[in-house]
Amino acid sequence: MSNVQSCYQCGKCTSICPMRRVSKTSPRSSIYNANIYGFETQDIWTCLTCGLCPQECPQQVDFLSFIREERQGKQPLAIAHLGVFTELAELSSRLNGNIAEKSGDSKIGFFPGCVDSLDLFLHDVKTNFGEITTSSVRLLDKLGMKPQVLNMKCCGHDVLWQGKKDVFNGLKEYNKKYIQESGIDTLVTSCAECYRTFSKDYDLGIKVIHTSQLWDKLGLKINQDVTYHDPCRLGRHMGEYDAPRKALTANGVTLKEMEHSKEKALCCGVSNFMNCNEQTKALRIARMNEAEATGAKTLITTCSKCLAHFNCLKNEKDAVKKYDFDVVDLSVFLARQLEAGK
Template identity: 60%
Template sequence: PIAASSMKLLNKAGYNPKLLKLKCCGHDQLWQGDVQTFEKLKEQNIKLIKESGIKKLVTSCAECYRTFSKDYELPIEVIHISQLLNDDKLGIKTDAVVTYHDACRLGRHMGEYDAPRNAIKAAGAKIIEMEHNRENAWCCGVSSMMNCDDKSKAIRKTRLDEAKKTGAKVLVTTCPKCLAHLSCMKEELESVEKYDFEIKDLSVFLAEQIGGE
């Protein structure tokens, strides 16, 4: 859904992007210390990118944006999709009320806090900030997920509780791992506590506002 939504948004904004058959960016392999596998993925991806002739690489994933920007030596510009959609290019208006979760890779690592918020506001949505946001935003805890223990769950519950306090009906994020990690905890918790909001990727949220076009 994220890839299809991203293409829908780019088309709506007047872009006709090439969809490259890239491998995984290798973020997890690199951070796990499997440098050999990362270098293989990197080599294959750089080859495909160079052969494609593209001048800009657009990604909707915060981790991919960080990895292609910092860990690859690419001769082209790497852009997060929110940076292309932070004005009125989409021509959509919604009265949705959302809160935004700053993904660590997009925020702390890349310093991008404004573009996703501007993209949401450009669509007409109202943002209610959580108590901890931008540079002070709490992590979703995905780096502690390997054991999925009480500590990992406590991190996730704390963030979900912050989102709940805003009264927003949608929690928007730009990281698939934040999306999966928070959604998993929300589903588990709702057997005893109600969290009356949806969790959505930014591209999916914006594409839904376009409707069936």
Template identity: 50%
Template sequence: KLKAYNQKKIEESGIDTLVSSCAECFRTFARDYELEGVKVMHTTEYLLEQGFDMDLKADEGTTVTYHDPCRLGRQMGITEEPRELLGQVENVELVEMEHHGEDAMCCGVSSMMSCNENARALRVNRMEEVIETGADTMLTSCPKCVTHLECLKFEGDERYEGIEILDVVTFLAQQVEAKKAQVEADVRVGVEA
């Protein structure tokens, strides 16, 4: 019922492109819906298609790793787009985990059904790979992965406390905001001079 309702509303909206930042939503709309005349894209695909190039610059020495969500990488084959976006940000060093791309390990969230011992073990295994990279930040393209891995940080293991976990688009937005702040500061200095 919900699928039929959503499909009707989307088709009635008149849109020609549906963009999702959630890997599972993207996969669902792209594979499980029959959206005639509507192109379904993940945010990372869309940004690249639109020519995303904002001359961004992260803080010196920014080291990140990227966790490929199951639905986005293995099921939809989208692994290079997030990395290509990160490659456009100056000062960002991307350090790959041992298992990445279509071979990435699951974070253990399994459709948010439960957080049992098996899910926790998968989550710990994934975070161990993050630690091995030496990265300060783990990026992904799945809000469920972010939530599940963040939860581990609050369970008391100090090894995970210093690792920031963000959606890749949130990371890019932070860089855009930093650039905007720098431009505004430069304008103020220019006005004062």
């Protein structure tokens, strides 16, 4: 249970809510309506679960748990891409699933996440998501780590935040069994959402690390200006602000911070494939404008969803504004530099 009862309706959450800038969403009134009247409001579905409001709350109300509890078992207002990723997760959760043969007996496991299906269903975004996996494995190789690639089902992040707890439990059960049988003691993932889910929503009992926490030992000499976007799952949910920055600066990169960074970072607008609409697009434009203002030629992020949505905006056919910087994943950026011999 979330501690939503301690809310005293000061409205600080609403004043900081990124969705409030572009719509009538109000975290305060959604607590009020749910708590006092037992109403089901649309605001619980327009929430991005970006985690900005619990940071500012004087009563430390756990708004994210509240949203997750409220959403549970209800029909989402809208899921982006007609819910194709949700359907895929639900389909695979209803199958028995064969525990695949082990791809080695390394103690380190690498989970690539849903990059395959992102490549297949978001083919018009013009982003090579599979490169995140190949780059990560290449960089791990450089560090002398030989992981076994885990061929699990989806981690279930999206379905969990869309209120489909039963689907999540099905996926979790399978994945936990898979991890136990693989015999690993460290799980490495290249996706911020997988990292959050495996650390907080699974009780695995093994070490879970995000790839960005490893790259500071690479020893590359890159002479470039970049800017970094904090994904909500890695930043505010997991409190990991320094590792990706250290990974960049330790390899010789000059980091130019955006106006809002670290705890105050703006959201890309689509956290779990919900709400990709005009309003969240405005948030995306705001973030891209901030990145442009830094003058850096590369925008780095560590979440495949942020990457997809920034690139979608950038490659839009009839775009009002053209952005002339690249948006790349941290691992892909470093692997490309490694390839170039730096």
